[in-house]
Amino acid sequence: MRAARSPKIYGRTAALTTLLLAALLVSIVVAAGTGAFAISPGDVIGSIARRFGVSTDAGRGMADEVLWRIRFPRVALSVVVGASLGCAGAAMQGTFSNPLAEPGIVGVSAGASLGAIIAILTGLTAIGMWALPSAAFIGGLVTVVAVYFGARHDGRTEVVTLVLTGVALNAVVGAVIGLAVFMSDDAELRSITFWTMGSMAQASWPKVAAITPLAIIGVIAAIALGNQLDLLSLGEREARHLGVNVERLRIAMLGVVAVLSAAAAAVSGTILFVGLVIPHLVRMIAGPRHRVLLGLSALAGALVIVLADLVARTIAAPSELPLGVLTSLVGAPFFLWQLHRTRAAQGGWA
Amino acid sequence: MTSTRQDPDSSVAPVAEGPLIVAAGVETRVGSKQLIGPLDFTLNAGELVVLLGPNGAGKSTLLTALAGDHRTAGDLEICGHPSHRSTLMQLARQRAVLPQNPTISFPFRVHEVVAMGRTPWDKTSDLDDAEVIESAMEATEVVHLRDRVVSSLSGGEQARVAVARIFAQRTPIILMDEPTAAMDLRHQERTFDHLRELCDDGAGVVVVVHDLGIAGAHADRILVMDQGLIAIAGTPENPLDTAVLSEVYRHRIDVIESPDLAYPLLVPFRRVRRGSQQEAP
Numbered sequence: 001m002r003a004a005r006s007p008k009i010y011g012r013t014a015a016l017t018t019l020l021l022a023a024l025l026v027s028i029v030v031a032a033g034t035g036a037f038a039i040s041p042g043d044v045i046g047s048i049a050r051r052f053g054v055s056t057d058a059g060r061g062m063a064d065e066v067l068w069r070i071r072f073p074r075v076a077l078s079v080v081v082g083a084s085l086g087c088a089g090a091a092m093q094g095t096f097s098n099p100l101a102e103p104g105i106v107g108v109s110a111g112a113s114l115g116a117i118i119a120i121l122t123g124l125t126a127i128g129m130w131a132l133p134s135a136a137f138i139g140g141l142v143t144v145v146a147v148y149f150g151a152r153h154d155g156r157t158e159v160v161t162l163v164l165t166g167v168a169l170n171a172v173v174g175a176v177i178g179l180a181v182f183m184s185d186d187a188e189l190r191s192i193t194f195w196t197m198g199s200m201a202q203a204s205w206p207k208v209a210a211i212t213p214l215a216i217i218g219v220i221a222a223i224a225l226g227n228q229l230d231l232l233s234l235g236e237r238e239a240r241h242l243g244v245n246v247e248r249l250r251i252a253m254l255g256v257v258a259v260l261s262a263a264a265a266a267v268s269g270t271i272l273f274v275g276l277v278i279p280h281l282v283r284m285i286a287g288p289r290h291r292v293l294l295g296l297s298a299l300a301g302a303l304v305i306v307l308a309d310l311v312a313r314t315i316a317a318p319s320e321l322p323l324g325v326l327t328s329l330v331g332a333p334f335f336l337w338q339l340h341r342t343r344a345a346q347g348g349w350a
Numbered sequence: 351m352t353s354t355r356q357d358p359d360s361s362v363a364p365v366a367e368g369p370l371i372v373a374a375g376v377e378t379r380v381g382s383k384q385l386i387g388p389l390d391f392t393l394n395a396g397e398l399v400v401l402l403g404p405n406g407a408g409k410s411t412l413l414t415a416l417a418g419d420h421r422t423a424g425d426l427e428i429c430g431h432p433s434h435r436s437t438l439m440q441l442a443r444q445r446a447v448l449p450q451n452p453t454i455s456f457p458f459r460v461h462e463v464v465a466m467g468r469t470p471w472d473k474t475s476d477l478d479d480a481e482v483i484e485s486a487m488e489a490t491e492v493v494h495l496r497d498r499v500v501s502s503l504s505g506g507e508q509a510r511v512a513v514a515r516i517f518a519q520r521t522p523i524i525l526m527d528e529p530t531a532a533m534d535l536r537h538q539e540r541t542f543d544h545l546r547e548l549c550d551d552g553a554g555v556v557v558v559v560h561d562l563g564i565a566g567a568h569a570d571r572i573l574v575m576d577q578g579l580i581a582i583a584g585t586p587e588n589p590l591d592t593a594v595l596s597e598v599y600r601h602r603i604d605v606i607e608s609p610d611l612a613y614p615l616l617v618p619f620r621r622v623r624r625g626s627q628q629e630a631p
């Protein structure tokens with residue numbers, strides 16, 4: 001595999017990586033500086049330099065306070081959540097060999113949210129800071145396994161079954177959430193609304209610290225298995241004939257998808273369609289090879305969520321648009337278009 | 351496997367002496383339904399075996415069984431080892447398998463798909479992967495398509511890419527299910543010519559085809575399957591009994607022999623229906 005890449009694709013991948021990294025850095029600085037209390041990009045960079053001891057000139061106390069207490073945790077959380085969502089989408093599409101598989105659409109994010117809501121309502125969150133992400137992870141894992149075995153038949157995933165399984169699971173989760181809303185008091189209600197809408201408003205350093213290791217492990221594990229995912233695109237039997245232990249790969253990848261979706265859902269609620277749109281766009285430019293696709297989808301996902309969160313909190317300032325609503329507004333039409341294309345390519349489904 | 355080192359001059363990975371596949375009493379069941387067997391089969395190095403038979407006779411099932419895909423009743427030895435004791439990776443270096451309708455899920459390019467055939471040899475082979483991939487693409491004439499997305503190609507071109515992937519795997523055993531069904535004449539013949547070259551280098555090939563002409567021209571041995579069993583076998587020296595063949599296919603099959611032909615030509619009987627409306631020429 002090593003020697004066979006054409007220089008053209010290789011160049012495009014390198015260019016896209018550089019572009020995405022540069023855009024991500026710029027958008028981080030811009031997002032950190034934008035808000036009710038405006039901070040110039042120079043001051044943002046200066047504040048970071050001071051914190052890491054690169055620069056020693058006296059800073060502006062107020063700006064530092066806003067940056068390090070409010071803006072940076074939020075931007076950092078956006079980066080980690082976005083990277084998790086983008087990578088989870090690419091991983092799920094690869095595992096299902098289907099470009100329409102996405103943790104949000106098939107209900108994995110909803111399942112993770114449900115796990116979190118159950119943890120809140122039952123008071124499990126009192127156990128420690130890992131209780132909530134763990135509950136979200138279990139919820140996500142149960143859903144992803146349910147979808148996998150529900151939607152697969154003879155080693156293939158039919159689009160119709162996949163989407164309908166997602167509809168059913170989202171309905172189940174929606175019903176349980178409705179029940180939870182019905183039974184909850186005002187404070188619980190607010191926190192449940194947060195889970196169903198998706199938002200970065202509750203960002204904090206402990207949350208960033210809690211999910212960053214999960215996101216890093218998930219992305220690295222996914223990339224490590226990337227070459228095997230390529231072979232899975234040929235079909236399960238064909239991958240096995242090329243030496244891939246398909247069952248083991250499948251279990252590992254479902255675990256990765258659950259970890260990444262749950263990490264994101266545990267701190268930001270349900271954010272849909274990012275895992276669908278991002279890998280598709282990356283694939284169009286850099287090709288379908290999963291090693292590249294998984295890494296670049298993480299990078300692009302981070303960029304998109306940082307920018308989307310910036311829009312969500314500034315477009316209707318001082319009130320804040322829920323981030324999940326924003327991504328669905330953009331992503332849902334894209335999903336419909338993809339569905340249409342897939343249908344046309346397959347000659348329709350009965 | 352005693353050795354997985356490859357000889358750079360040969361396009362086949364060498365194996366220990368003896369037959370490449372030995373199947374004894376192999377059978378496949380689904381529930382209570384007996385799909386194939388019990389049957390015995392041996393594939394020797396240098397041999398090109400063609401499987402013929404009507405739809406549902408069990409050709410693809412036999413190919414799957416010979417690939418060691420799942421534990422079947424009976425004994426299956428691949429390259430001298432019981433297949434169920436070999437790892438998936440060892441098997442991937444011993445046999446390449448082409449499915450009946452190769453598909454691919456994402457917009458991979460031709461050279462990427464052919465390169466997938468090299469993955470079992472990652473970090474073990476002395477060969478230059480790029481050279482092997484290039485020569486596999488040359489054998490099926492897809493070099494000019496190397497940067498095209500596979501799913502955008504015609505059916506025959508996709509079939510050539512799939513065959514190139516199998517060639518790139520460089521295994522001593524090659525199992526193919528209707529590799530040339532979608533190909534034009536030139537590429538059908540080229541594919542079988544290349545398989546013959548591989549056999550001359552010590553490979554063993556089992557191919558399912560429906561074309562009696564291809565079978566007669568290229569096979570060292572023809573096995574005709576019927577209802578899960580091998581009904582008759584034929585070799586160039588002992589051609590197939592057309593009476594039995596006609597019975598298996600439930601269609602009359604004739605044989606044309608002529609000094610101009612290098613091999614006897616098997617042709618299905620065709621009643622000419624055209625011309626009843628037209629003037630005779």
